[in-house]
Amino acid sequence: MAVLKAENIRLVYGAGTAFEKTALKDLSFEIEKGEFIGIIGHTGSGKSTLVQLLNGLLRPTYGKIYLNGKDIWHEPKKIREVRFKVGMVFQYPEYQLFEETVYKDISFGPVNMGLSEEEIDKRVREAAGFVGLKDELLTKSPFDLSGGEKRRAAIAGVIAMDPDVLILDEPTAGLDPLGRDALLSQISSYHSVRKNTVLLVSHSMEDIARIADRILVLSHGEKVMLDTAENVFSRGSELEELGLRVPQITRIMMLLRESGIPVNTNILTVEQAFNEIVNLSV
């Protein structure tokens, strides 16, 4: 059974006023348990709106969203339960930190869930471990951390709720290349350990190509593709029309092939490209 299922969801902002704007148009898709989904689309394509719909921060104008087979708006009073199950990390999440210590901040979600103290302690330490925050940082004030550490603390705050689905909106924006790589590999190791579903919104095709099982492509509020990374990035010209592009390394392989070198073009990472070229010369 699909963990998340969207059925003809549509979202209209400011319905009935002069500022009416349709952010999403009749979107339908299913996401299986344990999948790693990348979401890409140009600015204003509806990515952020979509992820807020999925955890019940916005309510669709039409259509339904099912979590584990249950309509999330079936009982609007219990929408908090949905938010615990679909964890959401916003863009620049470090700006939501507020507690006296990092430990307390990470435990904000679990405390709201009403867990026992031992359980909270266990979850906070696990979550901090996943994002690579050292124990001694937990007693510090979150405002004394570096930018990268703040971001990790904020992400840990969501992971600590142990959600069935983790959504991250541009988690690597503004980080340096090393920090970005480290964070992405932490997210992917979290995914493989917990075996839960992860949705990653990103502008970086390289990141998405490296890490996602399937990719959802949005444009002007509509679903254009939902397919494996190989299949999506094999449609390079279509992506470019949408204001997106394929990963740089895929582009290089495509150019090589155009200039007459018989390489495979469904290459997504530098390692794959390296192997492909080495095999070629043999």
Place this chain on the structure above:
Amino acid sequence: MGRDITLGQFMPGHSVIHRLDARSKILLLISYIVFIFIAGNYMSLLLITMASLLVVLSTRISFKMYLKSMRVILFVVLFTGILNIFYGSGEVLWEWWIIKITQGGINNAIFVTVRIATLVMISSVLTFTTSPSDLTDAIERLLKPLTVFHIKVHEIAMMMTIALRFIPVLLEETDKIMNAQKARGADMESGNVFKRVKALIPVLIPLFVSSFRRANDLAMAMECRCYNGGKGRTRMRILRFSGVDLFALIFSLVIFSGVILCNIYFSPLTR
């Protein structure tokens, strides 16, 4: 959140009122408010209210927007109106136990309600039809005489501009932070007053932190563009009085004299 607040929102346009000099608008607004309270009987109140309605209609902004801005204070208006019914002297119209309704009380209630409604409406005209930059510019020019007392008028006006400019930014920021905390299970919609105030802490602290960060960035950016206060600073748009202002002045003077004449001519109200 905040999207329904129309009070204090600028709506661009080309009506007569839009074309008025912001300084005349401020001064005339103040005198209208004074005369709303000077009006002492039904005739003069009717006159000033009709004049205000005429001004409102000539802004060519949909009347709905004015009603919206009044909705915010609807409760206050109704509350004071109803309360006023029970205070007053004069002929007793209806009596029950210790509750007395008098002619004076009803007069009071009508007066208070009409006055507050007119006040909000006419004040909305100023903010609806004047861009924030014109508004602060006008305030700066009007307060200029105070520089004699070493009051930094320019700095005050600049602070006002910045404050107005950042209202939407902060509203958006509040929305974002609220969503982020709601996503972590913060419950802001239920519980008693104390619980709700406590639930605001996770929103207010990040909001404070980011306001300071923004203030710091803005100060830096202003300094990088060599801002050093009002001395020797020129303007791109210079406020000028024109024929429209003269017309508005004459129209208002006629109305104001009418109010005074009505006050003298017709007998004052029992309160």
